[in-house]
Amino acid sequence: MVEELYLNINPLQTGGRTPADTRKAIFSWVDGYAVCDACKGSLRTTDKPPIRQFIEDVSAFLGMDNALLTNGAREAKEAVIHSLVSRDDWMVTDGNAHYSTLVAAERNGVPVIRTETSGHPTYEVTPAMFEEAIEEGTRAHGRPPALAVVTHVDGNYGNVVDAKAIASVCHDHGVPVLLNAAYSAGRMPVSGHELGVDFIACSAHKSWAIGGGNAGLLAVNEEYRDRIIRFSKEYPVKPIEILGCSTRGSEVVALISSFPYVTERVKHWDREVAHARSVVSRLMDAGGFSLLGTSPKEHDIIALETPAYDEIASHHKKRGYFLAKELKSRGIVGIKPGRTKHFKFSTFGFTDEQVDYIVESFLEIKDKYM
């Protein structure tokens, strides 16, 4: 596959880049339901491979009390919505929520009220905005929301919200808090206990350095454990929300295999933030670029407005496609071809040299035509 020879700066890919040992593990466990050979009746209690231990370790790593393996972050969110929120209830989420939060609510027939954001160019979501949405919705619906889904880091701007303060606002109104940590947990340190959240939805695929299939995690605090991790009446080892077993292939083995790598890499989050800040600072200094999202950067996802490239596109014979082509000729992929007004990318996991090279390539392409 051609992408193997390139630096892929698509934010969907950088946190899921899979270390060599995990690739080998996937390769070995790829047949059928390979993890089921030593099944004791339930994915979560399997000891060979050590899934039971992994669930304990990952709960502790996230500062939570228990966890379910899920097919992805969206399925984790849907499990909480399905467990806690009825059609007569409503829920609140932020104005930067991922579409899958809204679709998960829609599947359950649950109305959603979204907070404001600060709008262009920072798109910030504050605790006060959550407070306002909860109070406004409570007046409209006659009762507080049954759930708040808080996007810890949104995928468009890489803004990191003050989850602790938002959770505190929600709890003051008696609202349980689900943290959508698809772009945080597995990349940066996340402690549910410190943030005071009730649930954490993780995208293993996106941010836990695994491939080999879709996988997610739903971490749950003790207070809500029995409402989320409830078991079938007739099959009492089978958790209802994940239909018994969710992510039941080689990706569980991949998760276990990548976990030491993930726990180590989150310790170096400051380096990732430094990389993003250095990229932004150099591009802003050069002119022709402006930052979308809050500043200074607190995350590896960088969204830019790029009037410099848009100007080039207006008289380049390849139009907007020149940028993706120029990047590709420099060994860089992951920007949507044709897009030059604004785009996003991620520097997660790249070395100092690779980050330098990415910035220099952006600048060189600009200088070549201007």
Next chain:
Amino acid sequence: MVEELYLNINPLQTGGRTPADTRKAIFSWVDGYAVCDACKGSLRTTDKPPIRQFIEDVSAFLGMDNALLTNGAREAKEAVIHSLVSRDDWMVTDGNAHYSTLVAAERNGVPVIRTETSGHPTYEVTPAMFEEAIEEGTRAHGRPPALAVVTHVDGNYGNVVDAKAIASVCHDHGVPVLLNAAYSAGRMPVSGHELGVDFIACSAHKSWAIGGGNAGLLAVNEEYRDRIIRFSKEYPVKPIEILGCSTRGSEVVALISSFPYVTERVKHWDREVAHARSVVSRLMDAGGFSLLGTSPKEHDIIALETPAYDEIASHHKKRGYFLAKELKSRGIVGIKPGRTKHFKFSTFGFTDEQVDYIVESFLEIKDKYM
């Protein structure tokens, strides 16, 4: 992984054994959300890799009109139940239904009535049994079931039901039919059009020669397409039942890569049936074994009662564990260790020589101790 050196006869593994080219495809597409690089907004309309085309091809292969990629067969079943059946309704399924059919109904708060089976030793499910369950349930609930889930081939005995006749009975009562083809489609020829079913749930992981994560397929006929494949109001490219995108990793690539192999292998289903019949015939002739499930075999899953092994276990110092140990010393794994009264296995995909070797090993172990 040690299992790579063995013949694994666990029915969960044999249909998911992954060809070399597919392993390579998984290896190349294993990072992050690798299939999303050329996304046009929805998994089902992606052309690079050719997912749109694959969905068309697979719908045709299954004799159906449309399809959704799902995380597995259980999620496919849950999607149909969620779309068609309300808590005030009820549904019918067979007495050999997989637990996940029942848990999927339970997640939706839907009462289920199960048909009888013929019981020990054949455990047959007939069209008349479906008729009886539908009529009995209709009297009890005051209306016919909103859905029938028919287990095409059950995982315990490998019985193949007369799906066409059962579908006809269900339709006579106005009941749509979901065929749980987890152990049939991908192994043997299955045509929804010929069988007259409305939905087919497939386990890609179990029976479509892929690994690399969990994956399934839900094929839907034209009549029900808009009730199952309905889209988000706010995000009109995102199918609600799969929360936008379901099985979104390397396993889609694996599915596409394995598909020519799968379409070819189902043409040789008669060979698989012949293998199973020859195994049963040789074991029955030897004595000390008896068949569970209907006879003659129509499927590769073979369930046996094994009084011969149980007799050995009663005076062997390793008790029931002797059998798994003896098999492993002969390079065969996949029987639950400790089990000697009865067990199931599958000869799917093995060569004539391997099938012979498996039978000879079973007989040799018996003769060694008796």
